[in-house]
Amino acid sequence: MVHEVLAAVLRVRSATVQVLLWRRALEPHLGRWSLPGGRLRIDEDVETSIRRQLAEKVDVRKLSHVEQLAVFSAPDRVPGPRVVATAFLGVVPTDVDPDVPEDTAWHSVDNLPRTAFDHRDIVLRARDRLRAKLSYTTIGSALAPASFTISQLRDIYSAALGYPVSATNLQRVLSRRGVLEPTGEIAPPGRSGGRPAALYAFTCNGVHVTDAFAVLKPPTRARQRRT
Amino acid sequence: MVHEVLAAVLRVRSATVQVLLWRRALEPHLGRWSLPGGRLRIDEDVETSIRRQLAEKVDVRKLSHVEQLAVFSAPDRVPGPRVVATAFLGVVPTDVDPDVPEDTAWHSVDNLPRTAFDHRDIVLRARDRLRAKLSYTTIGSALAPASFTISQLRDIYSAALGYPVSATNLQRVLSRRGVLEPTGEIAPPGRSGGRPAALYAFTCNGVHVTDAFAVLKPPTRARQRRT
DNA sequence: GCACGTTTTCGATCCTAAGTCGAAAACTTC
DNA sequence: GAAGTTTTCGACTTAGGATCGAAAACGTGC
Helix, strand or coil: EEEEEEEEEEEEEEEEEEEEECCCCCCCCCCCEEEEECCCCCCCCCCHHHHHHHHHHCCCCCCCEEEEEEEEECCCCCCCEEEEEEEEEECCCCCCCCCCCCCCCEEEECCCCCCCCCHHHHHHHHHHHHHHHHHHHCHHHHHCCCCCCCHHHHHHHHHHHHCCHHHHHHHHHHEEEEECCEEEECCCCCCCCCCCCCCCCCCCCCCCEEECCCCCCCCCCCCCCCC | CEEEEEEEEEEEEECEEEEEECCCCCCCCCCCEEEEEEECCCCCCCCHHHHHHHHHHCCCCCEEEEEEEEECCCCCCCCCCEEEEEEEEEEEECCCCCCCCCCCEEEECCCCCEEECHHHHHHHHHHHHHHHHHHCCHHHHHHHCCCHHHHHHHHHHHHHHHHCCHHHHHHHHHHHCCCCEEEEEECEEECCCCCCCCCEEEECCCCCEEECCCCCCCCCCCCCCCC
16 A cells, blocks of 8 residues: 655745645646655655655755644545555745745645645645644744744734734733744834834744643642542 | 554543553564554545444444544554554543453553553553643543533543643533533432532534634724734 | 531632733834 | 834733632431
8 A cells, every 4th residue: 555745835925825736747637736745665754754755856945844734545535546645734934935846836725726636635724734723832933934023923923814913912922922032133114114123033943832722721729639 | 555543542430541452462562552453444544444443343333532643654663564553542431331352451541551562652642632632622522421410520621631620610611612511400419418410411512623712813893904 | 307517509709811902112204 | 393104012901711618409417
């Protein structure tokens, strides 16, 4: 049984969430758009494999985040011999613009072209995962550049979530969680003036779940009553 | 490449979280405890497969919940030919006690016996997933019986989370979310007296994420400012 | 029958943290 | 210097979880 790895690599650009797709040059589904990936080799685990294939095929070496999404295993998901796929969610920061080959391009996830196989399902699943994780993890740090103004960060969050976000609230929520800190630098004001914005950066390296997002927390003052 | 499906089936019993394991009768790792599961057949997807194998092997037909956990794919995770595993989290309510074969038994996840391969990692991952999901989904309905008192539910949550939970708070949190409702019936008081408890039931069928657990919510009054 | 222990239930209060608003600050261009 | 822009910050409101204690409803023992 063949096992393949696929990745929905997402980024935020021009106020939309985009996914990296490449146009199939072979049957079946010639001309349709599909996710990068390929066969799992015998000597690598799935995460190593997807990182290798992304680096080889589409020149995305500096993904800011990669995580498992789900296994897609419907027997007829691709024509011909059985192929089980492990799908990944990948994230690229807004400021990097990796060179991509001729046959690949970024597409808005809200306006996908004709996709191959079950890849549309995978893309939408990846988008939903990203949105959900913005609430309770530091995955925003994978979307944002190394340093940014609060307005820029608000635009990223707004685009990823699909609705307007308050800059004031965003700053307070992230600051309270201790994942945001000012760099001390100041960004030059825009062409139309306005107060120069302070630059911020995420304090965390990597994406992790924020503690204290959970409900039904453990008791604060350890009363050792028998429940 | 061989693909197998495995399940960490969890339940709460005697104030602990337990997992269903069976004792290997073959080499390698003869005598160690391992997760139920087996090979993926050519004509079934992974979820169909794990449900079939659980029903066949350990007589667990009425799982209250099943979900994908992760893919385990280290090249050397099992000796011999390569085997990639899709791991599942399964849940059984506290009140049912399925017949299990001779060579299987429930073990506390906090005190696991000698386990085979990477199955210990899978069990611990399943436990963590269960704990996290108690916060923001209705997975508690999969742990609990069809009807229960608040005290019983508190004991289930306390055991699953590993720390004492307030019955008052638990009831209010679940009620506010609209997933808990009184059945109208009354449970008989215990041997030592006490006010008889009202019986409750979950209003939801199946496990789903509670909306309104998210932070950075969409604006309530749709101000259409250009953000 | 009545005091006592037990368990459940419910209201009241506290507190943390998110959502909202508006004014002040700091720049631009005209 | 006046007007327009954008950022920043404090103050307030609101929501919802955490905690406490009293009242309710039962049994038991004297």
